[in-house]
Amino acid sequence: MSSTAHPFVRLFSRYLRERGLPITQQREAIAQAVFSSSGHLSVEEIESTLRGGSERIGKATIYRTLDLLVKSKLVEEHDFGEGFKRYEHRLSRQPVHEHLICLECGSVTEFRSEEVEKVESRVAREYGFEPSRHRLEIYGLCKDCRKAGVELSTGGLSCPIETV
Amino acid sequence: MSSTAHPFVRLFSRYLRERGLPITQQREAIAQAVFSSSGHLSVEEIESTLRGGSERIGKATIYRTLDLLVKSKLVEEHDFGEGFKRYEHRLSRQPVHEHLICLECGSVTEFRSEEVEKVESRVAREYGFEPSRHRLEIYGLCKDCRKAGVELSTGGLSCPIETV
DNA sequence: CTCAGTGCAAACCGTTTGCAGAACG
């Protein structure tokens, strides 16, 4: 493992060491799996990545290690309303970003928006609110699915009235 | 029930009638409970509101009726990451709005943002994405909690590194 | 009358927890 270790796994190890927490094979393997992917992983995806490896890693350990990764701030937890969580490491170029989520294929694209920061400060002013973090998600159809001819169902048959 | 029926309950009844679906006491009671509140209700809150009434209404019926209300577009489903869903009727003044969520007391404040619509069209242009709906949530401290002297925990003890 | 809706309880499913045994430091 250490021979092919992703450099960011070292950051996680350092985090653990600084807190006197054991650096176990499982934790390294899980961190490796998360940091090797550039996507937004579900626990199931992480589990199946790991199943290829030598050791058998239980789901509980994955959840417990993800907690640590989130606490270390190296990984961010997302809930795109699929009924389960997804995890994304924060070591890419874009420190803070929003998400485009395709309703057809489920792909997630990241984008930056300075506008949202402006909204945050406006709202702070208008409502006396102290923002800590935000989440902007736009759901729709990604470029590829549009090219493939997919269309958004209009949901026409469901709304009998206009907002009165 | 019909004597004190909220006018919007009628809209729901109309929706059901147009589809040939039975208008039952339970459905009316649940709709009444949802439309009488101006907040973002959990199923549990709806259930306890209903418990005061005469009939005994099962949880399953509440879930099934909320499905109908959501399909009718009279009610919107939200997930603020609490582990359960919340439901808000869409018959207020603000047709499309965003949410400020207080991390201390859980209160939800609505606000309008034309900026987000601009972001949507920009993103459509830049990424070839066709937006259908979005969600902007800002988490932080509401005015009241700030006044009460609450402060956001800085999470200082958790992040050993800067985003490299 | 008939078909959909209701209540109950069991099933579901992602996630969490308790515990005996294994591993880190």
Place this chain on the structure above:
DNA sequence: CGTTCTGCAAACGGTTTGCACTGAG
């Protein structure tokens, strides 16, 4: 060696589903 972690399996909690019975149309 003591403390923490791991794996397993059972528990959890919100939501969904199957089924016999009730009620709307």
